[in-house]
Amino acid sequence: MGSYIAKRVLAAIPVILGLSIIVFLVMKLIPGDPAQALLGSYATPDNVARINRALGLDRSWPEQYFIWVGNLLQGDFGRSYILNRPVLDEVLERFGATLILAGASLVICSVLGILAGTASAVRQFGWTDRIVTFFVLIGISMPAFWLGLLFILLFAVQWRLLPASGMYAVYGGGDLLDLLRHLILPAGTLAIVATGVVARLTRAAMLEVLRQDFVRTARAKGLDERAVIWRHAFRAALVSVIPVLGIQAGFVLGGAVYIETVFQWPGLGQMLVKAVSTRDLLLVQGGVLVAATVYVLVNLLADVAQATLDPRLKA
Amino acid sequence: MTDMTVSSPAVPRKRRSNWQLLMANRLAAAGLFLFGTIVVLAVLAPVLPLPNPDITDQPNRLLPPLAGGHLLGTDHLGRDILSRLIWGTQVSLIVGICATALAALFGSLIGLVAGYARGATDSILMRLVDMLMAFPYILLAIAIVAALGPGLLNALYAIAIVNIPFFARNIRGVTISIRNREFVDAARLSGKGHVAILFSEVLPNVLPVIVITMSTTVGWMILETAGLSFLGLGAQPPTSDLGSMLGQARAQLFTAPHASIIPGVMIFILVMSINLLGDGVRDVLDPRLRSGALNRPLAVTRVDRAAPPPATMANAPVLVVDNLCTGFSDGGHVAPAVRSVSFQLDRGQCLGLIGESGSGKSVTALSLMGLVASPPGVITGGGVYIDGADVLAAREQTLIGLRGNKVSYVFQDPLTTLHPLYRVGEQIAEAVTAHAAVGRRAAMARAVELMETVGIRDAAERARAYPHELSGGQRQRIGIAMALANDPDIIVADEPTTALDVTVQKRILDLLQDLRRDRGLALLLITHDFGVVAQVCDRVAVMKDGAIVEQGDTRDVLRAPRHDYTKRLIACVPEMGEGATFLDRVRPLFAEGRA
Numbered sequence A: 001m002g003s004y005i006a007k008r009v010l011a012a013i014p015v016i017l018g019l020s021i022i023v024f025l026v027m028k029l030i031p032g033d034p035a036q037a038l039l040g041s042y043a044t045p046d047n048v049a050r051i052n053r054a055l056g057l058d059r060s061w062p063e064q065y066f067i068w069v070g071n072l073l074q075g076d077f078g079r080s081y082i083l084n085r086p087v088l089d090e091v092l093e094r095f096g097a098t099l100i101l102a103g104a105s106l107v108i109c110s111v112l113g114i115l116a117g118t119a120s121a122v123r124q125f126g127w128t129d130r131i132v133t134f135f136v137l138i139g140i141s142m143p144a145f146w147l148g149l150l151f152i153l154l155f156a157v158q159w160r161l162l163p164a165s166g167m168y169a170v171y172g173g174g175d176l177l178d179l180l181r182h183l184i185l186p187a188g189t190l191a192i193v194a195t196g197v198v199a200r201l202t203r204a205a206m207l208e209v210l211r212q213d214f215v216r217t218a219r220a221k222g223l224d225e226r227a228v229i230w231r232h233a234f235r236a237a238l239v240s241v242i243p244v245l246g247i248q249a250g251f252v253l254g255g256a257v258y259i260e261t262v263f264q265w266p267g268l269g270q271m272l273v274k275a276v277s278t279r280d281l282l283l284v285q286g287g288v289l290v291a292a293t294v295y296v297l298v299n300l301l302a303d304v305a306q307a308t309l310d311p312r313l314k315a
Numbered sequence B: 001m002t003d004m005t006v007s008s009p010a011v012p013r014k015r016r017s018n019w020q021l022l023m024a025n026r027l028a029a030a031g032l033f034l035f036g037t038i039v040v041l042a043v044l045a046p047v048l049p050l051p052n053p054d055i056t057d058q059p060n061r062l063l064p065p066l067a068g069g070h071l072l073g074t075d076h077l078g079r080d081i082l083s084r085l086i087w088g089t090q091v092s093l094i095v096g097i098c099a100t101a102l103a104a105l106f107g108s109l110i111g112l113v114a115g116y117a118r119g120a121t122d123s124i125l126m127r128l129v130d131m132l133m134a135f136p137y138i139l140l141a142i143a144i145v146a147a148l149g150p151g152l153l154n155a156l157y158a159i160a161i162v163n164i165p166f167f168a169r170n171i172r173g174v175t176i177s178i179r180n181r182e183f184v185d186a187a188r189l190s191g192k193g194h195v196a197i198l199f200s201e202v203l204p205n206v207l208p209v210i211v212i213t214m215s216t217t218v219g220w221m222i223l224e225t226a227g228l229s230f231l232g233l234g235a236q237p238p239t240s241d242l243g244s245m246l247g248q249a250r251a252q253l254f255t256a257p258h259a260s261i262i263p264g265v266m267i268f269i270l271v272m273s274i275n276l277l278g279d280g281v282r283d284v285l286d287p288r289l290r291s292g293a294l295n296r297p298l299a300v301t302r303v304d305r306a307a308p309p310p311a312t313m314a315n316a317p318v319l320v321v322d323n324l325c326t327g328f329s330d331g332g333h334v335a336p337a338v339r340s341v342s343f344q345l346d347r348g349q350c351l352g353l354i355g356e357s358g359s360g361k362s363v364t365a366l367s368l369m370g371l372v373a374s375p376p377g378v379i380t381g382g383g384v385y386i387d388g389a390d391v392l393a394a395r396e397q398t399l400i401g402l403r404g405n406k407v408s409y410v411f412q413d414p415l416t417t418l419h420p421l422y423r424v425g426e427q428i429a430e431a432v433t434a435h436a437a438v439g440r441r442a443a444m445a446r447a448v449e450l451m452e453t454v455g456i457r458d459a460a461e462r463a464r465a466y467p468h469e470l471s472g473g474q475r476q477r478i479g480i481a482m483a484l485a486n487d488p489d490i491i492v493a494d495e496p497t498t499a500l501d502v503t504v505q506k507r508i509l510d511l512l513q514d515l516r517r518d519r520g521l522a523l524l525l526i527t528h529d530f531g532v533v534a535q536v537c538d539r540v541a542v543m544k545d546g547a548i549v550e551q552g553d554t555r556d557v558l559r560a561p562r563h564d565y566t567k568r569l570i571a572c573v574p575e576m577g578e579g580a581t582f583l584d585r586v587r588p589l590f591a592e593g594r595a
Helices: A002-028 A034-042 A045-055 A061-073 A087-122 A127-141 A144-158 A176-210 A213-220 A225-263 A268-277 A281-309 B018-024 B026-043 B081-117 B119-133 B137-148 B152-179 B182-189 B194-230 B242-252 B257-285 B361-367 B396-402 B424-433 B440-453 B472-484 B502-519 B530-536 B554-559 B564-571 B582-594
Strands: B319-329 B334-345 B350-354 B377-386 B407-410 B490-494 B522-527 B539-544 B547-553
Touching (some): A002 B119, A034 A045, A087 A127, A087 A225, A087 A268, A087 A281, A127 B257, A144 A176, A144 A225, A176 A225, A213 B407, A225 A281, A225 B137, B018 B026, B026 B257, B081 B119, B081 B194, B081 B242, B081 B257, B152 B194, B182 B194, B194 B242, B194 B257, B319 B361, B334 B350, B334 B377, B334 B522, B361 B522, B407 B472, B424 B472, B440 B472, B472 B490, B472 B502, B502 B522, B502 B530, B530 B554
Parallel strands (some): B350 B522, B490 B522
Antiparallel strands (some): B319 B334
């Protein structure tokens, strides 16, 4: 197991390097001359050249890249000139809130999706299956940002059950219970689409496994249907569902952008949207890099979890 | 493996075209209707009698639906929502479809080239694609929009780029499976260049996959571009799509909820209609789904007998199969696989059920304990008497209680028939605890004991192995140990040695023989090899096309086979030192078959 984990960790390093190259290249897509933009109408050729030298923009792209990565490794992600604070500080502060939101959604979509998908496969063509299929279709067709607005109208405005925005109550809140109350709507909204996807793929995986020879063997042993489904079929289907959960982690990390905007959740997504509209590119760059790195690590975890379930993968 | 259907007088049925199949799927047809209606409305926007979507009218702002001559009301600038909705739908559709087309074009091209060229080209291209996939989906799009600047066209590019990997991966997979096919080799030998082969031979075969991927992602891309517009990163005023309508109306969510709700409903209906249609297209183009090969098998084969036989039989030997009929149903029609098969078996006896693949012998064996996958399997007639009682008439739980207890099975390929994720010891122990109220530790001890019985050395240690860590012969011994777990009266061994090499085969057969003698087991041995029958069985039943054509003592049948088919099966057993004359001996027997 130890050597397996080491192998996966080593394999993640080039992926993270690749991420940094893509982010670097995307930033190079920016039309126009940054120095020109910085100086505005005061730009003289002399000043432009001076700024370019100061920012290292007169060097070749590979040189610029290595200098940039070197800075990243020392924790220097640059400075947000809009917020006037180091990018990394801002990103890490925001990312905690996003992790709470995305983590809660991931838990909800995994549990609900796997249960619904399994029930749907076991009762294929029955009413359970039809109801699950119906909700899956609705879930994956629904714009999450719109669903969030509907939830606010219903739960916050109409019924006054849950708060519509923020992470903590302005007065008197701040404890765990308060956080949970604020978390329910955004996390639930964010989980809906992902739950549909997980349910769909779990159903397909279960149907695939239920036809395998080893399930027939389990039946031939005289196990009751519950043991056949859960101990034999479900366990095998789980192995192919786990990578799907890894992919959903990326989905909720990205989808958090919409949900945080709708629910005023003080996370990375909300920060990114503001940063894009104020053209605070270093902040965008830092936020995307951190989120993508975490996504790679989550997938690494998914790989390891899959290997602990399937002894054949460790070899 | 399970023998499949025997051909029956086929009911001539016209193969339906893809279009007819799609329309037969009610949900897909409904999706197509909805989508078609939306597209027509969006296309007709310029000629419909709609007010100008951009004319503001401050005094009449935020009118509710049906007020002041505005069917869906007005927005925060007094603009007519219905008109904006239809024009906005047009924008959303165009952007979504263009993004899909771009992603499909570049993604498919990458997939085709990588899959066809393989080698270094493949590695480099796919590593790049993996890099794109390593980003949380929407964040990469946001980074791209951040760099290019907010705008509808830039949002379109961003969404197209982040979707390229899906196409590239899917298309590459199919291309790899096609590039080594005969027709591609033929084109290569005829001197066609790589580019010509790629576009005239490979592309047409990959097209269905491209269509499936497009139809399943276009709804998604419409959602994502709407999302970027909602955040203010896509469509910029005065252009407006469904997402930006929603984004602008959000500020008035509490005072005029309709302005937010309406565009969302439109996005929802549009995407749902596309998803319904996309699922329908996938079902039509994917042959696996059409054949019902993904149906969930029930715990017990469905029994649907027109005339059930008497429920008990007096003075019967341990196993009596009486006029058993099993078939495969495809909805209305049942294709028979086993036709009126009858045989008996008593303690200590061994009956060989022999025939070629497709003769119905495996289906017969699985029918005894209701293990034929159902759907599509269905038992249509006859009875299976264990100790004189018809198990097909028994309750489901009773039948399940007999499995592995009274009657147990040894299957053909133990690599696929043992559970890959459990240690073999646990799997044997599970067979014990399924029928006996013993603790976990006692069951494990029993499992090790059983493994020793079937001749596995270091049993205690081997019990901790997973199936893939054992050799084929050892795995089959595990299968036999599992079958012995509850001292059954009957063992059904379905081609137990076919997947093994000859020396291992001999040892496994000897083991089965010893067990039969020592424990007084009744053994039903399914095989296609008369050599195995001659070695093990007292009696033999020969199956062909789902029916038993000849049955008798092994020695009699071997000495004087009455049926031509039996003669052929016997002749197929090679004997020592007759290699040169083998074909001469066998040929006349098959002459009539060829004529």
